[in-house]
Amino acid sequence: xxxxxxxxxxxxxxxxxxxxxxxxxxxxxxxxxxxxxxxxxxxxxxxxxxxxxxxxxxxxxxxxxxxxxxxxxxxxxxxxxxxxxxxxxxxxxxxxxxxxxxxxxxxxxxxxxxxxxxxxxxxxxxxxxxxxxxxxxxxx
Numbered sequence: 001x002x003x004x005x006x007x008x009x010x011x012x013x014x015x016x017x018x019x020x021x022x023x024x025x026x027x028x029x030x031x032x033x034x035x036x037x038x039x040x041x042x043x044x045x046x047x048x049x050x051x052x053x054x055x056x057x058x059x060x061x062x063x064x065x066x067x068x069x070x071x072x073x074x075x076x077x078x079x080x081x082x083x084x085x086x087x088x089x090x091x092x093x094x095x096x097x098x099x100x101x102x103x104x105x106x107x108x109x110x111x112x113x114x115x116x117x118x119x120x121x122x123x124x125x126x127x128x129x130x131x132x133x134x135x136x137x138x139x140x
Contacts, residue, residue, distance in 0.1 A: 018126040026118040037107040045099040052092035060084040 064080035 019123075020125070021121075021123040023121045024119070028114065028116045028118075030112075030114040032110075032112040034110040035108070037105070039103075039105040041103045043099070043101040045097075048094070048096040048098075050092070050094040052090070054088075054090040056086070056088040058084070058086040 060082070061084070062080075062082040064078070066076075066078040068074075068076040070076075
């Protein structure tokens, strides 16, 4: 701010001057920033297995033989015979695999900015000239 006063010169004539000028500046800066993230992971697996083995083998034989001879050309013969064979095999197998897996990731960012400027300027001047009864005022 500046002031200029010419003052009084000591005579009967009045001369007065005044000048004032200035500037004002104001500003506002505001910044807000936020950032975050999260991540998670999960897995679960299961394996199940079952085995069953069975084997069977059976052999069975039975025989019967009768033979009879009589004089006079009589001949009698009887045969009974049984043969049994059995083979069996059983094989069971169960296999189960089960699984799950998941993942999650999230991120965020936030930025808020505010900027403002305030400028103002002014000028003012007052002058008075003349003697008694001849005053004039000028203002800007």
